[in-house]
Amino acid sequence: MSMTKSQVCVIIAAKNAAATIAVAIASALREPEVAEVVVVDDASTDDTAAVARSADDGSGRLAVMRLDVNRGPSYARNAAIASSRSPFISILDADDFFLEGRFRNLFAGADWDFAADNIMLIRDDATGDATKIVAPQFAADPEFLDFERFVEGNISRRSVQRGELGFLKPVISRAFLDRHRLRYDESLRLGEDYELYARAVACGARFKVIRSCGYGAIVRADSLSGRHKTQDLKRLADADLALLAIDSLPEGSKAVLRRHERHVRDKYRLRNFLDVKAERGLASAAAYAFASQSNLVPIVQGVASDKLEALFRRVGFVSRHKHVPPLRFLMAGTSTGKER
Known part of the structure; x- marks a missing residue:
């Protein structure tokens, strides 16, 4: 796949993310494959939209949309997809960031409709600047997810660290979405990624996964307790x-x-x-x-x-952070002995 054709629209749905949105935007604009960054401020009550606009690097690639009524991430992402033009779409959560060189690794082959990499999960109270953490260089040998493996990979277990495959943040072919008339289900505010990926794989999507790490996700200490309704x-x-x-x-x-x-x-x-x-x-x-x-x-x-x-x-047998380690990876990988 020619790098000149690897044009990505990064979509960031944000609500009350003024404290983190600038870092997310900067990490996206840093990547040469990114043609557009579309931020959708989903009726924030803080300065998310203003902070997002202030993160513009002058390249003309950043657009900020604001919704007056909170509609949820699915609606926000669909609105961004409708307003964008790039042939590839990549979702970035407003408090997360891309690791440098992410898209170069994902575009190394042309044989996919969805392409995802490993995620570095960083607890929010870990010391220092999370964006400075150096990820190990896991072997990037590709594998492809079939429907059964993907769905099975979204069944969590109480005693096991959460690592559902629905957490993946793939680069998505717009042509595939359009061909199969796929968009995010706007009735969902939980599992909207899982539902889209599952439906896409059911439609025949080639879902490539590599173990090298290109996405940094901030994990809140209370995020696993279920803030959803x-x-x-x-x-x-x-x-x-x-x-x-x-x-x-x-x-x-x-x-x-x-x-x-x-x-x-x-x-x-x-x-x-x-x-x-x-x-x-x-x-x-x-x-x-x-x-x-x-x-x-x-x-x-x-x-x-x-x-x-x-x-x-x-009684002290389980610590408060037992289920939220300071740093881990969504998928186990084999180290090449190098660092990114």
Whole structure:
């Protein structure tokens, strides 16, 4: 793939990101393959839009859009896609950054519709400037994700560090999206990346992954506790049901999709139980739990696990940051012995 044709539009959907947006924009504008950076300020109540405009490097590549009503990341990204022209799209979260040379590595081959690299996950209270952290040079041998492996890779487990493949931030071929009429599902505020990637792979997308690291993600100490709304989980489980309606999916793919749907639906049932308990009391919550075995099993298991973990934390067996190490990588890689 000719580098002269590797024109990327970087899309940053931002809400109340004045403290971090300049770093994100600078990391994108630094890359020679980036033709456009489109920031969509999703009705921020701080100075996100002004700070974003002040990060302009004078190259004419930065555009800042502002929404007066918060519409969520899917709407913001679709608006940016509609306003942009570049043949490739890359999503960057407003508090994250690209590592230098990222796109050079991703464009090393022309045999893909989606191309993603490894993610360096940095806890937000890690000392020093996160952008100065040097990533190890993992071997970049490409692999391709099929539908079953991708969906299976989004089923998290309590005792295992989170590393869902839906966290990947691929470069995406606009031609593929347009050919299959794909955009982000604007009803989703959780799992919108997962849903788009899964639907794309179901449509035949070649999803290339390399283990070399080109994306730095800041992990908040409280981000794994679930700041999303309970109904967001239900909408994500319902999105799996919509994916199940794709006639071309083989039975093996549908089986793993059903497992993911149950996994998300069980999370919803537990969160809904806790909401009902907080809003209407234990008796109403118990009635909800005992309404069906489908409700009862994940609720009992989830409450028991939460209580046990809280006990271990109180007695010192589990530290506050047990599940959020200072630095890790989304995917394990084999080091080449070099550094980036």
